[in-house]
Amino acid sequence: xxxxxxxxxxxxxxxxxxxxxxxxxxxxxxxxxxxxxxxxxxxxxxxxxxxxxxxxxxxxxxxxxxxxxxxxxxxxxxxxxxxxxxxxxxxxxxxxxxxxxxxxxxxxxxxxxxxxxxxxxxxxxxxxxxxxxxxxxxxxxxxxxxxxxxxxxxxxxxxxxxxxxxxxxxxxxxxxxxxxxxxxxxxxxxxxxxxxxxxxxxxxxxxxxxxxxxxxxxxxxxxxxxxxxxxxxxxxxxxxxxxxxxxxxxxxxxxxxxxxxxxxxxxxxxxxxxxxxxxxxxxxxxxxxxxxxxxxxxxxxxxxxxxxxxxxxxxxxxxxxxxxxxxx
Numbered sequence: 001x002x003x004x005x006x007x008x009x010x011x012x013x014x015x016x017x018x019x020x021x022x023x024x025x026x027x028x029x030x031x032x033x034x035x036x037x038x039x040x041x042x043x044x045x046x047x048x049x050x051x052x053x054x055x056x057x058x059x060x061x062x063x064x065x066x067x068x069x070x071x072x073x074x075x076x077x078x079x080x081x082x083x084x085x086x087x088x089x090x091x092x093x094x095x096x097x098x099x100x101x102x103x104x105x106x107x108x109x110x111x112x113x114x115x116x117x118x119x120x121x122x123x124x125x126x127x128x129x130x131x132x133x134x135x136x137x138x139x140x141x142x143x144x145x146x147x148x149x150x151x152x153x154x155x156x157x158x159x160x161x162x163x164x165x166x167x168x169x170x171x172x173x174x175x176x177x178x179x180x181x182x183x184x185x186x187x188x189x190x191x192x193x194x195x196x197x198x199x200x201x202x203x204x205x206x207x208x209x210x211x212x213x214x215x216x217x218x219x220x221x222x223x224x225x226x227x228x229x230x231x232x233x234x235x236x237x238x239x240x241x242x243x244x245x246x247x248x249x250x251x252x253x254x255x256x257x258x259x260x261x262x263x264x265x266x267x268x269x270x271x272x273x274x275x276x277x278x279x280x281x282x283x284x285x286x287x288x289x290x291x292x293x294x295x296x297x298x299x300x301x302x303x304x305x306x307x308x309x310x311x312x313x314x315x316x317x318x319x320x321x322x323x324x325x326x327x328x
Contacts, residue, residue, distance in 0.1 A: 037068035039095045043082025045075045049212070049293065053127060053257055054098035056289055060280045067276075078102060078166060080112055087114035091121070091262040093269035101168045101256045104313040108320040109166050109327045120260040122309055123273050125300040126281065127290060129255040130211040131169070131229040132237070133160070136199055137222045139206075144227040144246045147206055148180050155183035161195035162208040164188030166327040169208045171316055172229065172253030174323040179248045199223065210255055211236065212294035229253040236294070256298075256312075258305065274301040 040058045044050045051073060058069040074082030079102045089095035097120065104116045114120075133144060141147045151158040162169035165188050173186050187204050189195040192213035199207040200222055207214070207223070211234065217223040218237075227243045228234055231252050243251040259277060261270055280286050281297040290297055300308060319325070 036094050037070045038062075038093070039089075040069050040071045041082045041086050041095065041097050042071060042073050043075060043079035043097070043099060044073070046073050049129060049210070049255075049295070050098055050100055050257055052293065053290075053295070056286065057126065057259075057277060057280050058096075060283060060286055061276045064279075065276055078106055078110075080106055080110075084112065084114050086260065086262055087119040089262045091264040091266070093261065093265055093273075095262060096123075096273070097260040099258060099260060101254070101312065101316075103258075103260075104309060105166065105168065105171065105316045105320075108317045109325065116313055117306075117310060119263050121263055121265040121270050122305045123259045123261060123270055123301065124277050125256055125258040125298050125305050125308060126277060127257050127295040127297050128230075129257070129295055130234045131172070131208065131254055132211045132214060132218075132225045132240070133206060133208050133227045133229065133243070134199065134214060134218065134223045134225045135206045136202060137224050139224060141206075141226065142224075144241075144243065147226060148182050150205075151180075151182035151184050156185055158182075158206065159185045159187050159204040160206045160208055161187045161189055161198045161204040163191060163195065166325075168253050168255055168316075171319050171323075171325065173208060174325060175251065175253070175319045176243070176248065178319075178322055179251065196223070210294075215294055234296075257295075258309075271302075277301075 040054050042051050042054045055071050058071060061067055062069040074085055079099065083097060083099060083103060086095055086097035106112060107116060135141045135147065141150065147158060160173055164170035164186060170186055170188065173184060177184055187198065189198065192209045195207050196209060196214060196217060198204045200217065214223055215236065218225055225237055225240045227246050228237060228240050229243050229252060231242065231244060233240065233242060278299045278301060281299045287297065
């Protein structure tokens with residue numbers, strides 16, 4: 001599967017940036033020389049996308065660079081338990097966090113003992129999982145406009161299932177409701193699978209999922225994608241417009257995954273990790289495995305990643321405030 005145009009651009013830019021960072025860090029592989037394993041914290045349960053990516057990339061980096069890594073799943077409290085443990089860890093290069101977009105969302109919903117922009121050293125945004133809004137394959141709705149028109153005609157009658165509450169999907173629907181001026185009821189589930197089953201069983205009108213989780217049912221014609229919530233169309237669904245193309249400019253809701261170290265981790269160590277993970281994303285064996293999971297490599301590192309995090313933090317904060325969003 002080909003990747004979106006912006007993926008190639010970011011990987012090329014990252015390669016140039018990391019070449020310079022490599023010179024700064026020198027030829028020494030201080031981390032590889034350390035006898036202490038690097039603890040890779042995944043704040044979600046095993047077998048999910050975040051866990052898969054963390055194990056795939058850390059195994060590759062460890063094997064290629066002689067680094068000992070140990071993946072530790074610490075789920076709970078909407079990823080906060082594992083995330084907070086990394087925020088408290090020593091900034092010595094021996095602890096990493098693999099986190100999703102939830103990192104910049106959580107502090108807008110609850111009080112935590114860490115701040116996404118201050119408690120961590122951003123290393124790289126690694127991959128993005130495209131998201132898609134769909135209906136049952138037998139639905140009369142053929143476009144996002146059809147779905148929104150139905151919601152306007154009978155407020156509250158249209159439902160949308162997804163993972164929630166307090167997720168990018170939940171807040172993303174709130175953003176769409178506000179932009180379109182419609183009343184759509186969010187129906188939260190514990191995972192993509194249950195929400196897709198609800199759609200297939202006609203228990204809900206529509207669903208908002210990662211494309212990777214919905215791909216099989218979409219290809220089988222059991223789900224009809226109405227819009228992709230990325231800024232550009234994706235290769236597997238070239239005929240499906242984006243939400244932005246459907247009349248809501250700048251709308252984008254994706255699930256993004258990045259790697260972080262505790263704040264104040266030495267810059268040369270962060271640069272070394274950035275170089276290693278970017279190399280991993282360019283490796284054919286990694287690219288093929290990510291493609292099989294419908295994950296798009298980005299490799300946005302350093303200052304660009306920090307700026308992107310700040311923008312995402314502000315976007316979700318604004319959405320939470322405008323919707324008077326509450327999570328119990």
